[in-house]
Amino acid sequence: MQKKFGSLDLLLGFLVKLNLECYNLLIKINLLVGGTSMKQDMIVILDLGSTNNTAIARAVRGLGVYSEIHPHDISPEKLSQLPNIKGIIINGGNNNIIDGEKIDVNQSIYEARCPILAVDHEQALCKNKRESWPTTEEETKKVLKDFVFKTCHAETNWNMKNFIADQVELIKKQVGDKKVLLALSGGVDSSVVAALLIKAIGKQLVCVHVNHGLMRKGESESVIEVFKNQMDANLIYVDASERFLRKLENISDPEKKRKIIGAEFIRVFEEEARKLEGIDFLAQGTIYPDIVESGTKTAKIVKSHHNVGGLPEDLKFDLVEPLYHLFKDEVRACGIELGLPETMVYRQPFPGPGLGVRCLGAITTERLEAVRESDAILREEFSHAGLDKKVWQYFTVVPDFKSVGVKNNARSFEYPVIIRAINTIDAMTASIEQIDWSILLKITDRILKEVPNVNRVCYDLSPKPSATIEWE
Ligand code: XMP
Numbered sequence: 001m002q003k004k005f006g007s008l009d010l011l012l013g014f015l016v017k018l019n020l021e022c023y024n025l026l027i028k029i030n031l032l033v034g035g036t037s038m039k040q041d042m043i044v045i046l047d048l049g050s051t052n053n054t055a056i057a058r059a060v061r062g063l064g065v066y067s068e069i070h071p072h073d074i075s076p077e078k079l080s081q082l083p084n085i086k087g088i089i090i091n092g093g094n095n096n097i098i099d100g101e102k103i104d105v106n107q108s109i110y111e112a113r114c115p116i117l118a119v120d121h122e123q124a125l126c127k128n129k130r131e132s133w134p135t136t137e138e139e140t141k142k143v144l145k146d147f148v149f150k151t152c153h154a155e156t157n158w159n160m161k162n163f164i165a166d167q168v169e170l171i172k173k174q175v176g177d178k179k180v181l182l183a184l185s186g187g188v189d190s191s192v193v194a195a196l197l198i199k200a201i202g203k204q205l206v207c208v209h210v211n212h213g214l215m216r217k218g219e220s221e222s223v224i225e226v227f228k229n230q231m232d233a234n235l236i237y238v239d240a241s242e243r244f245l246r247k248l249e250n251i252s253d254p255e256k257k258r259k260i261i262g263a264e265f266i267r268v269f270e271e272e273a274r275k276l277e278g279i280d281f282l283a284q285g286t287i288y289p290d291i292v293e294s295g296t297k298t299a300k301i302v303k304s305h306h307n308v309g310g311l312p313e314d315l316k317f318d319l320v321e322p323l324y325h326l327f328k329d330e331v332r333a334c335g336i337e338l339g340l341p342e343t344m345v346y347r348q349p350f351p352g353p354g355l356g357v358r359c360l361g362a363i364t365t366e367r368l369e370a371v372r373e374s375d376a377i378l379r380e381e382f383s384h385a386g387l388d389k390k391v392w393q394y395f396t397v398v399p400d401f402k403s404v405g406v407k408n409n410a411r412s413f414e415y416p417v418i419i420r421a422i423n424t425i426d427a428m429t430a431s432i433e434q435i436d437w438s439i440l441l442k443i444t445d446r447i448l449k450e451v452p453n454v455n456r457v458c459y460d461l462s463p464k465p466s467a468t469i470e471w472e
Contacts, residue, residue, distance in 0.1 A: 037169065038083040038084045038166050038169070039157060039162035039165050039166050040065075040066040040083075040084060040157050040158050040162045040163065040166055041065055041066065041084050041086045041154040041155050041157060041158075042065075042066045042067065042068060042082065042083065042084050042085050042086060043060050043065055043066070043067040043085075043086060043087045043088070043089060043148055043152065043154060044067070044068055044070055044079065044082060044085055044087075044088045044089070045057055045060075045067055045068070045069045045070070045088075045089045045091050046069075046070055046071070046072050046074065046088060046089065046090045046091060046105050046109075047069055047070065047071055047072055047091060047296060047297065047298055048072045048090055048091055048092040048093065048096055048103060048104070048105065048121055048298070049072075049092060049093040049094060049095035049096030049097075049103065049298040050091040050092060050093030050094075050095070050119070050120065050298075051093055051094070051095070051299070052091070052093070052133065053069045053091055054069070054288070054292065054327075056089065056091060056133075056140075056144070057069050058327065059137075059140060059141060059144055060089075060144055060148060061158055061330075062141075063141075063144060063145060063148055063149075063156065064156030064157070064158050064159075065086075065148050065154045065155070065156060065157075065158050066157075066158040066162075066163070068082070068325045069288075069325070070082075071296065071297045071298075072090075072103050072104070072105050072297065072298070073103070073105070073106070073297070074105075074106075075106065076106050076108050076109055079109065079112075083166070083170075085112075085114055086114060086115075086148075086152040086153065086154040087114050087115045087116070087117065087147060087148065087151065087152035087154065088109070088112060088114060088115070088116045088117070089116075089117045089118075089119065089147070090105055090109075090116060090117070090118040090119070090121055090124055090126075091119055091120075091121075092118065092119055092120035092121030092124075093120055093298075095298040095299060096121075096298070098297065098298070102123075103298075104121075104123055107125070110124070110125040110126055114152065115127075115128060115147070115151045115152050116128060117129075117130070117147045117151070118130070119131075119132065119133055120132050120133075128147065128151065130143070160330075160333050160334050160336075160337040161337065163334065164196065164199070164334065164337060164338065167196055167200070167322045168196070168199055168200040170322070171196070171197060171200035171201060171320060171322055172200055172201065174281075174320060175200075175201055175204065175280075175281055175320065177204070178204065178278070178279075178280040178281060179204050179205075179206060179276075179278055179279045179280065179281070180197060180201065180204060180205050180206065180279070180280075180281040180282070180283050180320055181206050181208065181273060181276065181279045181281065181282050181283065181317065182194055182197065182205060182206070182207050182208070182282070182283040182284075183207075183208055183209075183210070183269055184207040184208065184209045184223060184227065184235070185209070185210075185352075186209065186215075186219055186220070186222065186223040186344070186347075187285070187347065187350065188285075188328075188331060188332065188335065188344070188345060188346075188347055189285030189286075189287055189323060189331060190285040191223075191226075191227075191335065191340055191344050191345070192285065192323060192331050192332075192334050192335040192338065192340065192345070193283050193284070193285040193322060193323060194207055194227060194231075194233065194283075195231065195335065195338040195339070195340050196322050196323075196334070196338060197283055197320070197322070198227075198231050198232075198233050199338065203233075203234045204234075205233065205234060205283070206234050206236065206276060206279065207227060207233055207234065207235045207236065208235075208236045208238060208269060208272045208273075209223050209224070209227075209235060209236070209237050209238065210238045210240055210265060210268050210269060210272075211237070211238065211239050211240060211241055212240055212241065212244045212261060212264070212265060212268075212354060212356075213240070213241025213242070213244045213245050213368075214244065214261070214353065214354030214355045214356040214359075214368075215354055215355070216350065216354070216355065216372065216375055216376070216379075217372050217373065217375065217376040218376070220237070220239075222341075222343070222344065223235075223237075224237060226340065226341060226344060236272060238268060238272060240264075240268045243264070243268070244261065244264055244356075245363065245365070245368075247260050247264055248260055248261070248356065248362075248363050249362070249363075250362050251362055251363075252361040252362040252400070254357065254472035257353065257356055257357065257363075257472065258353050258356075258357065258472075261352070261353040261354075261356050262352065262353070265352075266311065269311070270311055270312065270315060273311070273315055274315070279317065280317060280318060281317050281318050281319070281320045282311075282317035282318070282319055282320070283319075283320040283321070283322075284319055284320070284321050285321075285323060286321045286323065286324055287323045287324070287326050287327070287328060287331055288324065288325055288326060288327055289327065289328060291324070332345045332346060346388075346389070348388075348391075348392065348393050348394065349392075349393055349427070351470060355368060355371050355372060355375070357470050357471065357472040358371050358375075358395060358396065358397045358398070358470070358471065358472075359371045359398055360397060360398065360399045360400050360471055360472060361399070361400030362400065366452075366453055367398045367400065367415060367453070369452070369453075370398045370415055370417065370451055370452070370453055370454050371396055371397065371398045371417075373450065373451045373452075374396040374398070374417045374447045374451050374454065375395055375396045377443060377446045377447055377450060377451070378394060378395065378396055378419060378443055378447075379394075381439065381442060381443045381446065382394055382421075385436075385439050387421075387433070387435070387439070390433075391421050391422070391423060391433045392422060392423045392424050392430075393420075393421070393422055393424070393469060394419070394420065394421035394422070394433070395420055396417050396418060396419055396420070396447075397417070397418040397420060397460075397471045398415050398416070398417055398418070398454075399415065399416060399418065399471075401415075402414055402415055403415075403416055403455065403456055405455030405456060407455060412455045413455075414453050414454055414455040414456075415453055415454050415455075415456075416454070416455070416456040416457065416458055417447050417451065417454050417456070417457050417458070418457075418458045418459070418460050418471075419440070419443065419457065419458070419459050419460065420432075420460045420469070420471075421433040421435060422463075422464070422469055424464070424469070427469060428464075429463070429464055429465065430463060430464040430469055431463050432460070432461055432462070432463060435459070440459060443457070444457040
């Protein structure tokens, strides 16, 4: 992220070249520069081992002022390039020992011209210090309010319009007249990144949508409709359904299925990337929770984060990650502001391997269609009943065994459909939604009438643990 310095650029470059011991001077200069075209003031939070960085950042944003969290060892030079810094919070805490040593920020940061508030960090060389945050949310808000408005004189100009305007400017600056590649799955994050980049650089963005044949009903069509037809994006649609299904033939082990789908996806995307010329950047829908879950310098890994990683070395791109500092609800607000349809922005989570992990065992076209059609009915009926806004995740599963039934006065031997609907906060644990019988009966009736090769419908009552949310 860079800021417009105008002729000061040269001066800064000169100072760096001279390698003067005056990083602090750079900061002073930067923070004195006026006339920036950025719309939002910013409070920077430096992570010095506290567990509440996220809560503090959200609290500052709650006051109407944009805030970003950066690692404790950010260089003064990099810090000086962040736009419109009005104040810095050095957020100390218990996770402040790395490799046996107590961590600190670069000392010259204390020389910054903007106000600094240090919390729980006794070594801090600044005026505004606190031993700890207050114990209640209300008191913490008061401390932040005083610092942000009375000490830093920040303005309440954090809103999605300004965020988008600033990102558009930053993206243009980063990308110039080069091209950017994006794997557009149609999920919330990649869709919002696409819309933001289309606004910033139009046809310089090349979106690749790979249909692996395991998408939900109408999903690829909606990606094409929204991005190609409505937003006039440069979209390459790759129908790789047959290729994926061939690779998955007779593979019943869930882990093998997942690995095949993941590896094949990268291969298809790589093939498309190699066909294109003059691409310098890769856009990714990385958002702040992805960073936290993948582990920060002071916090442990929750789970590894998978993005489009895994591309070969010779396909190295610079990354464009405009949602890097946003939380999920903010990403959704950004999508709405950019004009994306609500169905796309409030879409429930969908696993990367798609319906492949809901068509249990070795995938067959017959059962894959049964999952797709029953899932579409479930989604439609949930939407009619208003449950789509209430329930966190809901889908159907088709196992690879049959049961006996009667249809049209004759014996049938067909597959069951299992309905799953769960609520959760973080997907680590989950409880089932207690759906009204009348709604379940209506869905059952429709599935039995409309979905071929199905003669039985079940409702999964299992919480996580002991079950997981998905069946494979
Ligand atoms: P489980 O089944 O582990 O799922 O309880 C937890 C949540 O993660 C989703 N999920 C995935 N998401 N790639 C994803 O992006 C995957 O491979 C994947 N597997 C599971 C699942 O839908 C649920 O929301």
